[in-house]
Amino acid sequence: MSSSATRKRAAALGDTMLALGHDARAALASLAAADGDKRSEALKAAARQIRARSDDILAANAADIAAARERGTAGAMIDRLLLDPERVEAMAAGVETVSELADPVGRVLAEWDRPNGLTIQRVAVPLGVIGIIYESRPNVTADAAALCIKSGNAAILRGGSESVLSSRAIHACMQDGLVEAGIDPNAVQLVPTTDREAVGFLLSSMAGLVDVVVPRGGKSLVRRVQEEARVPVIGHLDGICHVYVHADANPDMARDIVLNAKLRRTGICGAAETVLIDAALAAQVIADIVAALADAGCEVRGDERIAAMASPVTAATEDDWSTEYLDAIVSMRVVDGVAAAVDHIRRYGSGHTESIVTDDAVAAREFLESVDSAIVMHNASTQFADGGEFGMGAEIGIATGRVHARGPVGAEQLTSYKYVVRGSGQTRP
Amino acid sequence: MSSSATRKRAAALGDTMLALGHDARAALASLAAADGDKRSEALKAAARQIRARSDDILAANAADIAAARERGTAGAMIDRLLLDPERVEAMAAGVETVSELADPVGRVLAEWDRPNGLTIQRVAVPLGVIGIIYESRPNVTADAAALCIKSGNAAILRGGSESVLSSRAIHACMQDGLVEAGIDPNAVQLVPTTDREAVGFLLSSMAGLVDVVVPRGGKSLVRRVQEEARVPVIGHLDGICHVYVHADANPDMARDIVLNAKLRRTGICGAAETVLIDAALAAQVIADIVAALADAGCEVRGDERIAAMASPVTAATEDDWSTEYLDAIVSMRVVDGVAAAVDHIRRYGSGHTESIVTDDAVAAREFLESVDSAIVMHNASTQFADGGEFGMGAEIGIATGRVHARGPVGAEQLTSYKYVVRGSGQTRP
Numbered sequence: 001m002s003s004s005a006t007r008k009r010a011a012a013l014g015d016t017m018l019a020l021g022h023d024a025r026a027a028l029a030s031l032a033a034a035d036g037d038k039r040s041e042a043l044k045a046a047a048r049q050i051r052a053r054s055d056d057i058l059a060a061n062a063a064d065i066a067a068a069r070e071r072g073t074a075g076a077m078i079d080r081l082l083l084d085p086e087r088v089e090a091m092a093a094g095v096e097t098v099s100e101l102a103d104p105v106g107r108v109l110a111e112w113d114r115p116n117g118l119t120i121q122r123v124a125v126p127l128g129v130i131g132i133i134y135e136s137r138p139n140v141t142a143d144a145a146a147l148c149i150k151s152g153n154a155a156i157l158r159g160g161s162e163s164v165l166s167s168r169a170i171h172a173c174m175q176d177g178l179v180e181a182g183i184d185p186n187a188v189q190l191v192p193t194t195d196r197e198a199v200g201f202l203l204s205s206m207a208g209l210v211d212v213v214v215p216r217g218g219k220s221l222v223r224r225v226q227e228e229a230r231v232p233v234i235g236h237l238d239g240i241c242h243v244y245v246h247a248d249a250n251p252d253m254a255r256d257i258v259l260n261a262k263l264r265r266t267g268i269c270g271a272a273e274t275v276l277i278d279a280a281l282a283a284q285v286i287a288d289i290v291a292a293l294a295d296a297g298c299e300v301r302g303d304e305r306i307a308a309m310a311s312p313v314t315a316a317t318e319d320d321w322s323t324e325y326l327d328a329i330v331s332m333r334v335v336d337g338v339a340a341a342v343d344h345i346r347r348y349g350s351g352h353t354e355s356i357v358t359d360d361a362v363a364a365r366e367f368l369e370s371v372d373s374a375i376v377m378h379n380a381s382t383q384f385a386d387g388g389e390f391g392m393g394a395e396i397g398i399a400t401g402r403v404h405a406r407g408p409v410g411a412e413q414l415t416s417y418k419y420v421v422r423g424s425g426q427t428r429p
Numbered sequence: 430m431s432s433s434a435t436r437k438r439a440a441a442l443g444d445t446m447l448a449l450g451h452d453a454r455a456a457l458a459s460l461a462a463a464d465g466d467k468r469s470e471a472l473k474a475a476a477r478q479i480r481a482r483s484d485d486i487l488a489a490n491a492a493d494i495a496a497a498r499e500r501g502t503a504g505a506m507i508d509r510l511l512l513d514p515e516r517v518e519a520m521a522a523g524v525e526t527v528s529e530l531a532d533p534v535g536r537v538l539a540e541w542d543r544p545n546g547l548t549i550q551r552v553a554v555p556l557g558v559i560g561i562i563y564e565s566r567p568n569v570t571a572d573a574a575a576l577c578i579k580s581g582n583a584a585i586l587r588g589g590s591e592s593v594l595s596s597r598a599i600h601a602c603m604q605d606g607l608v609e610a611g612i613d614p615n616a617v618q619l620v621p622t623t624d625r626e627a628v629g630f631l632l633s634s635m636a637g638l639v640d641v642v643v644p645r646g647g648k649s650l651v652r653r654v655q656e657e658a659r660v661p662v663i664g665h666l667d668g669i670c671h672v673y674v675h676a677d678a679n680p681d682m683a684r685d686i687v688l689n690a691k692l693r694r695t696g697i698c699g700a701a702e703t704v705l706i707d708a709a710l711a712a713q714v715i716a717d718i719v720a721a722l723a724d725a726g727c728e729v730r731g732d733e734r735i736a737a738m739a740s741p742v743t744a745a746t747e748d749d750w751s752t753e754y755l756d757a758i759v760s761m762r763v764v765d766g767v768a769a770a771v772d773h774i775r776r777y778g779s780g781h782t783e784s785i786v787t788d789d790a791v792a793a794r795e796f797l798e799s800v801d802s803a804i805v806m807h808n809a810s811t812q813f814a815d816g817g818e819f820g821m822g823a824e825i826g827i828a829t830g831r832v833h834a835r836g837p838v839g840a841e842q843l844t845s846y847k848y849v850v851r852g853s854g855q856t857r858p
Contacts, residue, residue, distance in 0.1 A: 032799075114820060118809055125801065127831050207655065211831050226636065230655065232662070232832040253854040260856035368849050370461075372554065380547055380852030389857065390848070391543060402556050402640050402845040403661040404833040416831040419819070420797050423809030425682040427689035428818065 009195075016193065017201045021209030023186040024129040024154040030184035031126065031152045036103030038181050039149055043099035046149075046177025050092040050142065053173055057088055060165035061138065068162050076267060076327075080136045081163055091142045091170070097393040098146040104412045105152045119422045124415040126152035128211030131202045132396065133158045133225070135217040138166035143394045144214075145174040145188045151414040154187045156210065158202060160217075161194035203228040214409065216397040219324075234409060235401030238324040239269030239352035241382040244341040244367065245289075246358035247280035253379065254281075254357045255289050260381040261355065262330050263296050269398055270353050270385030273324055274331045276341045277306070282334050286310045290332070298328040305334035321348040338363050342370045349373060351400045353385040374400055374407040438624075445622065446630045450638030452615040453558040453583040459613035460555065460581045465532030467610050468578050472528035475578075475606025479521040479571065482602055486517055489594040490567065497591050505696060505755075510565045510592055520571045520599070526822040527575040533841045534581045548851045553844040555581035557640030560631045561825065562587045562654070564646040567595035572823045573643075574603040574617045580843040583616045585639065587631060589646075590623035632657040643838070645826040648753075663838060664830030667753040668698030668781035670811040673770040673796065674718075675787035676709035682808065683710075683786045684718050689810040690784065691759050692725050698827055699782050699814030702753055703760045705770045706735070711763050715739045719761075727757045734763035750777040767792050771799045778802060780829045782814040803829055803836040 031039070050057065061083040068081060083091075107124040114120065130153045134140045141159055148155035159167040167190060175185040191198050203213060203225060212232045215225040225233055243261050245254040261272035277286055282305065290300050290310035300306070301316040313332075320331040321344070335341045338356075345354050355377035356367040364378045375385050375398075385408070387395025392410030399405045405413035460468070479486065490512040497507060512520075536553040543549065559582045563569045570588055577584035588596040596619060604614040620627050632642060632654060641661045644654040654662055672690050674683040690701035706715055711734065719729050719739035729735070730745040742761075749760040750773070764770045767785075774783055784806035785796040793807045804814050804827075814837070816824025821839030828834045834842035 112820065114818070118813065120819060122836075226659065232664075232830065234832070235661075250854070256854065256856055264857055373847065375848045375850060377850040378852060379854050380850055381856045383857040384547065384850065384852075384855065389543070390549060391541065401661065403663070406845050407551075407848045416835050418802065419804045419836045421804060421806040421809055421813065423807060423813075425679070425685065425808050426813065427685055427810045428693055428812040 010197065013193065013195055013197055014201060014205065017191070017198060017206065018209070020156050020189050020191065021129065021206050024156055024189060025209060027154045027184040027186040028126070028128060031149075031154060031187050034181065034183050036105060038183065039103070039152065040099040042149055042177045042181035042183050043095050043146055044177075045180035046146070046174045047092040047095040047099070049173035049176045050088060050095065050170065053169070054085060054088045057166065057169040057173075058083060058085070060169040064163050064165045073162065077136060077162070080267070081138065081166070083138060083166060087139065091139045094139070094394050095142055095146045098150050098411065101150060101393045101411055104150065104415050109417055116426055117424060118426055121420045122417050123420055125418050127414055127416050129154045129156065129209060130414065131156045131158065131206070131210045131213040131231070133199055133202065133213065133215045133217065133221065135160040135221065136162045138163040138170060140216060141167040141170040141190070142174065144396050145171070147394055147396050147411045147414055149174075149178070149187060150411040153414055156189050156191065156202065158191040158199060164194055199224070200228055204230045207231050214396055232404075233401070234399050234405055236397045237350050237352070237400040239271070239385075239398070240274065240322060240324050240348060240350040241270060241272045241352050241385070242274045242276055242345050242349060242354040243272045243382060244276040244335070244354065244356045245278060245281060245285065246338065246356055246360060246363050246367075247278040248360040248363065249278075249281060249285070249357040250359055251281075251285045251288065254285055255292055257355065257357050257379070257381050258289055259292055259296060261383055262293065263298055263328060264381070264383045266328050267326050268383070268386075270382050271326065272330065272382045274321060274333065274348070276333055276335045276344055278341070279305070279334050279336045282309060293330060296328075298330055300330055300332055302332040303334060306332045324350070338366050338370075342367065345371055345373070352398060353377065353382045355380055355382050374398065439626065442622065442624055442626055443630060443634065446620070446627060446635065447638070449585050449618050449620065450558065450635050453585055453618060454638060456583045456613040456615040457555070457557065460578075460583060460616050463610065463612050465534060467612065468532075468581065469528040471578055471606045471610035471612050472524050472575055473606075474609035475575070475603045476521040476524040476528070478602035478605045479517065479524065479599065482598070483514060483517045486595065486598040486602075487512060487514070489598040493592050493594045502591065506565060506591070509696070510567065510595070512567060512595060516568065520568045523568070523823050524571055524575045527579050527840065530579060530822045530840055533579065533844050538846055545855055546853060547855055550849045551846050552849055554847050556843055556845050558583045558585065558638060559843065560585045560587065560635070560639045560642040560660070562628055562631065562642065562644045562646065562650065564589040564650065565591045567592040567599060569645060570596040570599040570619070571603065573825050574600070576823055576825050576840045576843055578603075578607070578616060579840040582843055585618050585620065585631065587620040587628060593623055628653070629657055633659045636660050643825055661833075662830070663828050663834055665826050666779050666781070666829040668700070668814075668827070669703065669751060669753050669777060669779040670699060670701045670781050670814070671703045671705060671774050671778060671783040672701045672811060673705040673764070673783065673785045674707060674710060674714065675767065675785055675789060675792050675796075676707040677789035677792065678707075678710060678714070678786040679788055680710070680714045680717065683714055684721055686784065686786050686808070686810050687718055688721055688725060690812055691722065692727055692757060693810070693812045695757050696755050697812070697815075699811050700755065701759065701811045703750060703762065703777070705762055705764045705773055707770070708734070708763050708765045711738060722759060725757075727759055729759055729761055731761040732763060735761045753779070767795050767799075771796065774800055774802070781827060782806065782811045784809055784811050803827065
C-alpha cells in the first residue's frame with residue numbers, strides 16, 4: 001500500500017474508534033438512569049434473544065469454523081472457537097445467571113461518622129467505559145457484555161478475528177436485549193474491524209474515553225498490552241499453577257487432585273502445570289501418581305528424583321518449570337518441605353493459583369500465608385480457579401495483577417467507588 | 430556531555446535504580462515476617478527519631494531553603510518547602526497516628542461457602558513495592574513511608590530536588606525506626622540521585638520490580654506519568670473543585686462554606702476553584718458572597734450575570750472554568766437548577782470533590798447521585814477532602830482515577846487481596 005493510502009486507512013480507523021468511544025461515553029448516562037432492575041431486564045431479554053436466534057449464531061459460527069479450517073487452524077483452536085447447541089444454551093444460561101446477581105452498583109461498602117458530625121459513605125459506582133480485548137472464544141462476547149451491563153459499565157469489545165461472525169451474531173442479541181429494556185444499545189459495542197491496529201488504538205489513543213482495558217488472552221497479547229497501554233489495565237498473565245503434595249497428604253486425595261487439576265481441562269489458565277511432591281512422601285505416592293497420569297494420556301516431565309522412582313518420565317529441563325503447557329503435559333519435582341515448595345513457586349510461578357494437599361493444618365497455614373498468588377488453596381483442585389465456581393455467575397478473566405482486582409473478575413470487580421459526605425454546614429478549621 | 434559520557438551516566442543510573450528495586454523486593458519478606466505490631470513499633474520508633482533529631486531535620490531544611498532562595502524560587506514554593514518546629518512535630522504526630530490504625534493487612538474482606546463445601550475468603554495483602562514520586566513538600570517523605578510500612582509495602586521514594594536534604598534527614602529517621610523494630614531498612618528507600626531521568630526509569634523500566642507507582646504533584650508530573658508509565662499507576666489529576674449554592678441553600682451557610690472551601694488554604698487540591706450559584710437564589714446572596722470574598726483578599730472572576738449583581742467582579746473567560754488557580758482567585762457562574770450545575774461540573778470538573786449547599790433533600794440526592802467525582806458532599810466544605818479529615822490518619826494523595834483506589838489514599842488503599850480457598854479433597858466435575 002502507498003504511504004498515503006496507509007495514512008488514510010489509519011485516519012479512518014482512528015475515526016471509527018473515537019466514534020465508538022464517544023458513543024460509549026454517551027451510553028453511560030443511559031446506563032446510570034437505568035436502575036439495577038432495568039439492567040437485569042436487559043440481560044434476561046438478551047438471554048431470550050440468544051436462545052431464539054441460536055440457529056443464526058450457529059450458522060455464523062459454522063462460517064467462522066470453515067474459514068479457520070481453510071487457513072489450516074489447529075484442532076485446539078477450532079475447539080475453542082466451536083459452538084454447538086449446548087454451548088449456546090450455556091451462554092444464554094450464563095447471561096441469565098449474571099442477571100440474577102445482586103446489583104453491584106450503589107452498594108455501601110463502608111460508612112462511618114466523624115467527630116465533627118460529618119457522615120462518610122463509600123459507595124460502589126461503575127468503572128465507566130471498559131475495553132475488552134479477547135481471542136477466539138465467542139462466548140466471551142456474551143460473558144463480558146453481561147458483566148459490564150450488570151455493573152453499569154459501557155463495553156467496547158474487541159474479539160479475535162477468527163470468531164468475528166460468531167461474535168457479531170451474539171453481540172446483536174446483547175444489543176437487542178438493551179433496546180428491549182430501554183437502554184442505549186451503544187452500552188455494548190463491538191469493534192467493527194478486524195484490523196490489528198484497532199487494538200493499538202484502543203490501548204494508546206483513547207485515554208479520556210476508555211477508563212480501563214481488560215485483556216484476556218495469551219502471552220503475546222499480554223506482552224503487547226504491557227508495552228502499548230496508556231490507559232489503566234486489569235492485567236492477566238499466564239497461569240503456571242502448582243499442586244504441592246505435602247508430607248502429610250492423603251495419598252488418594254493427592255492423586256485425585258493432581259489428576260483433576262492437570263487433566264479435567266488442560267486449556268484453561270487454572271490447569272496445573274507443575275506438581276511438587278514432598279520428599280517425605282515421594283516414595284509412597286510417586287509411582288501411583290505418575291501411572292495414573294500416564295494412563296490418562298499425560299506426559300510427565302520429571303526431575304532426577306522423580307525419574308528414579310517412577311516411569312514413564314521424561315527428563316525435565318529448566319524451561320519446563322516456567323512453561324504453561326495448556327496441554328496434557330505436566331512437570332514434576334521432588335521438594336524438601338513447605339519452604340522449598342514455596343521457594344519453587346516464588347521463582348517459577350505466575351501468581352495465579354496454587355494448592356497444597358495435606359492433612360497437617362500447620363503446614364497448610366504456612367503455605368496459604370507464604371504463597372503470594374491471587375488464589376491459594378488447601379485440599380482442592382486448581383481447576384476451581386473460576387468466577388463461576390467462586391459463585392460470581394461469570395468472569396471476564398482471572399487477574400494476576402495486584403492493582404484493582406485480583407483473581408476472578410466478576411461484576412463486583414468491575415466497579416469503582418465514590419465517597420458521599422453529608423454535613424450540616426461544617427467548615428474546616 | 431559527550432554521547433559516550435551520557436551513555437555511561439544512563440547505565441550507572443539504571444544500575445542504581447535496579448539495585449533499589451531488588452533491595453525493595455528482598456525487604457518484602459522482612460515486612461511479611463513482621464506482624465502488624467512490629468510494623469506499628471517501627472512507626473512509633475520513627476516518630477521518636479523525628480522528634481529527637483528535629484534540629485538535624487531543621488538544619489537540612491534551612492539548607493534546602495537557602496538553595497531555593499538562591500535559585501529565585503517563588504514564595505508559595507518556599508512555603509511548601511519550609512519546615513519549622515511545629516511542622517516537624519506534626520510530622521512525628523502523623524506517623525504516630527498511622528501507627529495506631531488497625532492493621533490493614535490480613536483483614537478478611539469477604540467470606541462465603543460454596544455448595545460443594547469449599548470455603549472462600551478474600552484477604553487483604555500488601556500491594557508489594559510502591560514507587561512514590563512527589564514534589565517539594567518534605568513531610569510527604571514521612572507520610573508516604575509511614576503508610577507503606579503500615580500496609581506491609583516496600584517504598585521507593587523519589588522526592589523533589591528542592592527538598593532533597595530535608596527528605597534525606599526524614600528518611601534516615603524512618604529507616605532507623607525500621608531497624609529498631611528488626612525490619613529490613615530497605616523497606617523504605619530514597620532514590621539517592623536528583624537526576625530527572627530517575628523518574629523515567631522508575632516509570633518505564635522497573636516492571637516486575639515495582640508493583641505500582643503513585644505520583645503526587647502538579648499537572649506536568651501527571652502528564653509525564655501518563656505518557657511514560659509501563660507499570661500500574663494510582664493516578665492523581667488536578668482538583669478543580671466546585672461548590673454549588675442551590676436555590677434552597679441557607680444564605681449564611683452558603684457564604685461560610687464558599688469562603689472556607691476557597692480560602693482556608695488555597696494551595697491544596699481540595700480547595701474550591703469555581704462557585705456555581707443558582708439563579709433562583711442569586712439576587713439574594715451574590716452581593717454578600719462576593720463582598721465577603723473580596724474582603725478576604727480573593728479575586729472574583731464572574732460570568733455576565735454575576736457581574737451584573739455584584740462587585741468587584743472581573744470578567745471570566747472560557748479558560749477560567751477549567752483553571753486550578755491554587756490561589757486567592759475564584760471563578761463564579763449563575764446556573765439554572767441542579768441539572769445545569771451537574772452539566773457544568775461534568776464539562777469542566779476534574780472528578781475530585783464537589784459540594785452542594787441546600788436545605789432540600791431531593792436536590793441534594795440528585796446532586797450526590799449525578800455528580801461522578803471521587804468525593805461528593807452536601808453542606809460541607811470541599812477542604813474536608815483529605816485523608817486525615819476522613820479518619821485515615823494520613824494520605825498519600827487524593828486519587829482521581831477510577832481503578833483501584835479513588836479519593837484519599839490511606840493505608841487500606843495500599844493493599845491488594847488474595848483468595849484463600851479451603852476444601853476437603855474437592856475436584857471439579
